[in-house]
Amino acid sequence: MLAWNPSNLLPVLIDNIDTGIFVLDTEFNVVLWNRFMVSHSGKHSTDVIGHNIFDMFPELPKKWFEKKIQSVLLLKNFSFTSWEQRPWLFPFAHNRPITGGIDYMQQNCVLMPLENPSTQEIEFISVVIFDVTDTALYQKQLSEALNELEQTSITDGLTRIYNRRHLQASFNLEFSRANRHKFPLSMIMFDLDHFKKINDTYGHPGGDEVLREVAKRVKPLVRTEDVFGRYGGEEFCVLMPDTTLEGAIAVAERIRSVLQSVPVQFGNLHIAMSASLGVSTLTSEIRTHQELLQLADESLYDAKHNGRNCVSSRQMPVNSSPA
Amino acid sequence: MTKKILTSDQRDALQEVTNIAMGQAGASLAQVLGEFVQLSVPQINVIELEEINQALAMLVGATTVVSAVRQAFTGALRGEAVAIFDQEGCIELAELMGYEKELTPKAEQELMLDVANVLIGACIKGITKLLQTDITFSPPSVMAKNMPIGQLMHPSTMEWKLALVTEVNFALEKGRFTCHLTQFWPESSIVSLAEALDKFIESF
Amino acid sequence: MSTPILVVDDSAMARKMLIKALPSSWDVEITQAANGLEAVDAYRAGKAEVMFLDLQMPEMDGYEVLEKVRQEDFNTFIIVVSADVQPLAQQRVKEMGAIAFVKKPVNPAEIEAILKKFGVFL
Numbered sequence: 001m002l003a004w005n006p007s008n009l010l011p012v013l014i015d016n017i018d019t020g021i022f023v024l025d026t027e028f029n030v031v032l033w034n035r036f037m038v039s040h041s042g043k044h045s046t047d048v049i050g051h052n053i054f055d056m057f058p059e060l061p062k063k064w065f066e067k068k069i070q071s072v073l074l075l076k077n078f079s080f081t082s083w084e085q086r087p088w089l090f091p092f093a094h095n096r097p098i099t100g101g102i103d104y105m106q107q108n109c110v111l112m113p114l115e116n117p118s119t120q121e122i123e124f125i126s127v128v129i130f131d132v133t134d135t136a137l138y139q140k141q142l143s144e145a146l147n148e149l150e151q152t153s154i155t156d157g158l159t160r161i162y163n164r165r166h167l168q169a170s171f172n173l174e175f176s177r178a179n180r181h182k183f184p185l186s187m188i189m190f191d192l193d194h195f196k197k198i199n200d201t202y203g204h205p206g207g208d209e210v211l212r213e214v215a216k217r218v219k220p221l222v223r224t225e226d227v228f229g230r231y232g233g234e235e236f237c238v239l240m241p242d243t244t245l246e247g248a249i250a251v252a253e254r255i256r257s258v259l260q261s262v263p264v265q266f267g268n269l270h271i272a273m274s275a276s277l278g279v280s281t282l283t284s285e286i287r288t289h290q291e292l293l294q295l296a297d298e299s300l301y302d303a304k305h306n307g308r309n310c311v312s313s314r315q316m317p318v319n320s321s322p323a
Numbered sequence: 324m325t326k327k328i329l330t331s332d333q334r335d336a337l338q339e340v341t342n343i344a345m346g347q348a349g350a351s352l353a354q355v356l357g358e359f360v361q362l363s364v365p366q367i368n369v370i371e372l373e374e375i376n377q378a379l380a381m382l383v384g385a386t387t388v389v390s391a392v393r394q395a396f397t398g399a400l401r402g403e404a405v406a407i408f409d410q411e412g413c414i415e416l417a418e419l420m421g422y423e424k425e426l427t428p429k430a431e432q433e434l435m436l437d438v439a440n441v442l443i444g445a446c447i448k449g450i451t452k453l454l455q456t457d458i459t460f461s462p463p464s465v466m467a468k469n470m471p472i473g474q475l476m477h478p479s480t481m482e483w484k485l486a487l488v489t490e491v492n493f494a495l496e497k498g499r500f501t502c503h504l505t506q507f508w509p510e511s512s513i514v515s516l517a518e519a520l521d522k523f524i525e526s527f
Numbered sequence: 528m529s530t531p532i533l534v535v536d537d538s539a540m541a542r543k544m545l546i547k548a549l550p551s552s553w554d555v556e557i558t559q560a561a562n563g564l565e566a567v568d569a570y571r572a573g574k575a576e577v578m579f580l581d582l583q584m585p586e587m588d589g590y591e592v593l594e595k596v597r598q599e600d601f602n603t604f605i606i607v608v609s610a611d612v613q614p615l616a617q618q619r620v621k622e623m624g625a626i627a628f629v630k631k632p633v634n635p636a637e638i639e640a641i642l643k644k645f646g647v648f649l
Contacts, residue, residue: 071437075351077444080462085433108462332540339538342583343631346610353613362611364537364583453632524540527547 020090020107020129023114026073028053028066031124040092040105059091072111073122079111083136094133106136158208159215162229167237170227174241175289178282186248188238189296190255190277193308195234198271206266207234210273213264221254237296245281245313252277252311260309276303279313286316328369328487328513333520337489340523341365344449345491345504351445352438352493356419363492370488375476382490383407383472383503391467391475392439396447398458400519401512404447405505406439410469412500419500436463442493442504454519485510529554530647533575535566535592536608537584541631545579545608548635553648563587567595575603577647580625582609582616593623604647608633 014021015035023032030053033045041048043056054062064086072079081089083106094105107129114124154166162170178185192198192210199207214236215228222228227239238255240248256277263270278299286292295314302312329337342365349360370378383389388410395403408416413435417426420434440463451458467475487508494501508516532555536542542559549555558574560566564587569575578596582589589607596603607620610631617628627641642648 071355071441074354075441075445077351077441077448078460080436080440081433082436082462082464084465085429085436110462335538335540339540339544339631342538342541343610346612346631350612353615359613359615362583364585527540527544 018131020131021126023124023126024053024069025124026122028069030056032126036129041090057090060089061086065089068111069125072113072125076113076115076122078113081107081109081111083108083132084139087136089127089129094131096133096137102133102137102140105131106133108132156230159212159230161215161219162227164229164231167227167229167231167239170229170239171289171293174227174239175282175292178241183242184244185282185292186240186243186245187280187292187296188240188248188252188255188277189231189280189293189300190236190252190275191300191304192234192259193274193276193304198273202266202269202271206269206271209266210264210271214259214273214275217258218255221251221258243281245279245315248279248281249311249313252279256309256311274309276300276308277311278303279311281313281315283316291316328485329517329520332524333517334367336520336524337487337516338365338367340450340453340520341367341489341491341506343453344446345493347449348442348445348491348504349493351441355438355441356416356495358419358498359496361494361496363494366488366490368488368490370486372478372481372484372486375478375481375486376473378488379407379475379505380472382505383409385472387472388469389467389472389475390435390465390469392435392463393466394439394443394460394463396443396458396460398451399456399515400451400454400458400508402506402508404443405466405507406435406442407472407475407503407505408435408438409499409501412495412498412502415495415498415500419495419498432465432468435465438502439463442502446504446506454523456519483509483511485513487513487516529556530576531556531558531574532577532579533558533560533566533569533603534579535560535563535584535589536579536581537561538581541581541608544631545633548633548638550635550639550642550648553642563589563592563595566592570596570603571599577642578603578605579608579629580605582607582611582620589620590623593620593625597624604645606638606641 018036020036020040021032021034022030022037025031030048030051033048038044048056054060068079068081088104088107089109092105094102110128112126113122114126115121116123154162156163174185177183192214195207198210211234218228218236222238225241229237231237238251240251256275260274263272278296278301280292280295280299282292295316299312299314302314303310306312345362345365349362353360366382368378390408390410390413392406393403413431414426416438417431417434443463447458447460488505490503490505492501492503534542534545534557536545546557558569560569562584566580570578580589580592589609593605596605601624605625606627606629607625608629608631609616612630620628626645629637629641
C-alpha cells in the first residue's frame, strides 16, 4: 500500500475527475486511460493500454485524428477541437437520454504535446475530452430561438411573406446599392380591387384567405433576389434589383394575370379577385427611395383610374424639381 | 493620447521579441502549408477602445471583408490574440491544406481555427520563452465570419480604455492568402509585460 | 588593425543583442545601421569587412541589401541574422551570397563557429 502523501494524489485525481484523459505514444499506442474513459467507452484500462487506439476503436475518425496528432508532433504545439465544428471524437452516450435530442456526447478536446525534459523530444501526446453536451444544447436552443425571432420580426403573420418593416429596410439598402453601382432598380406596388367588398361579402376570414392566396400565387413569379412583401392592408410590393422598367412591367403583367385567372377557393365558395398594379423605376432624377415609392404609388393610382385590373407605369418627368 | 505607456527601450524590445516569435510562427505555417511565408515588420501601437475598429482598419485595409479567430492566453502575461483572415484568401488556404471537395462552412471554420492555432501557439510560445514566463492558452474560437473590418470589434461591450497591440502580417508568396496576427495586451497586463521586458533588456 | 564590422537591424535592441554575442576578444570597429539604405552607405564607405544583416526592415530590407552588394564589387562577408527561420529563407540568402544564416535570438557559440570557419576571427 502506498503512503498517502501529496505526490501520489495526482493519479487519484486524474482517475476521479469528470473529464476524459488519455495519453498516446507517437505510434498511437495508449499509455494512460482514466476512469472517465473507462466508464464511457466500456473498455477497461488494462484492455486498452499497450494497444493501438485505432485498433481498439475503429469508430474513431482516423484520418482526421491522425492528422491532428501529426501536427501536434510536428509543431510541438497544443491543438484544439470544438463541438461546433466536430461534435465528437468518441461516440459516447450523453447524460440527457430523455431531454437531449442529439446523438452523442458533445465534446471539446485538447491535444497536448508532452516533452521529455532531457531530450526535448515529444514522446507522448495527451488528449483531454470535455463533455460539453449541456452547453451545446443551450447553444442550439438559443440559436433556434434567435432564428425564429429574426424570422418573425421580418415576416407578415398572415401571409408569411415579408412585412412592411423589412420592405422599408430593403428599400434603403437596395436604393443605395443601385445608386452607388448604377444598377437598375424597379418596383411594383399593387392593390387588390374592391377588397372592402370581398370582406363585406365573405367576412374577414374570406378576405384573409384571399390575401394568403395572393402571396401563394405571386411568390413563384418573383426571383430570389426580389423582395416581395405585404405593405399593409391589401397592398403588396415587389422590389426588383437589377431590373429595368420593361422587365418589371412584364412581371407586373404576369402577376395581374395570375391573380384574376381563377377565383379563390374559400370553403365551398369561390371568390373572384383582381388587382391594379403600378410600376416605377430608378432614374437619375430620383434622389431618395421615397420618391421611387411615391412614383409607384402614383402609377398604381393611374391603374385604378384606368378601370382596375391593369398595369400602369410612370417615369419621373425630367424637369421635375421635387420639394 | 498617452503613447508613453512603454519606454522607447521597452517598445524596441517588444518589437524584437514579437519579431522573433512571429518568425517562428511563420516557419510553423510554412511547414504546414509547404509554401514560403512572407513576414512584415512588426507594428506596435497603443490604442484607445473607441478607436479600435479604425485602428484595425488601418492595419488590414478599410474595405476588407474578414473572418477572425480569437484565442486567449493567461499567466503572468494575459491577453488575447486575434488572427484576422482576408476572406478571399481562405479558399486558397483550403486548397493548400488539401480540402479537395467543396468547402463546407464547418470545414472552413475548422481550417481557420487550425491555422490560427498554429500561428498563435508558435508565437505565444516564442514570446514566453524569450521573456521566461509561463502561459497557458485556451481553445481558439471563431469571432467573426465575412464581416467588414470596421465592424469586427464591439467597443460598447468591452471594459478597457487602453491596450497595446502588436501586429504582423503573414502572406503567402504565391497567391492571395494573408493573415494579420494581432496581440492585444490590456492595460492591466502592460505593467507585467513592461517588467518582463526590462528583465529581458537587462540580460544583454 | 581592428576589423570594421557593420551591424544592420531596425531594432536597437537586436543590434545590442548581436554585439553582445560577438567574441569578446575580437578586435572590431563597429558601425550600426538601422535600415538597408544606411547599410549600403556604410558598406560603400568601407565600414563592412563583415556585415551582420537583418532581413525584415523598413526602407530597404535585407534582400535588397544583398542584391545591391552583389551588384557592386562584393567585398564583404555577409552573415544574415533573422527571425525568419524558414529553411527556404536560409537557402535564398545563401544563394544571394550570404556566407551564413543565424537565427534570432543569436547564440554566441554559433557566431564564433561561423567566424572561425570563414577565417574572419581566429
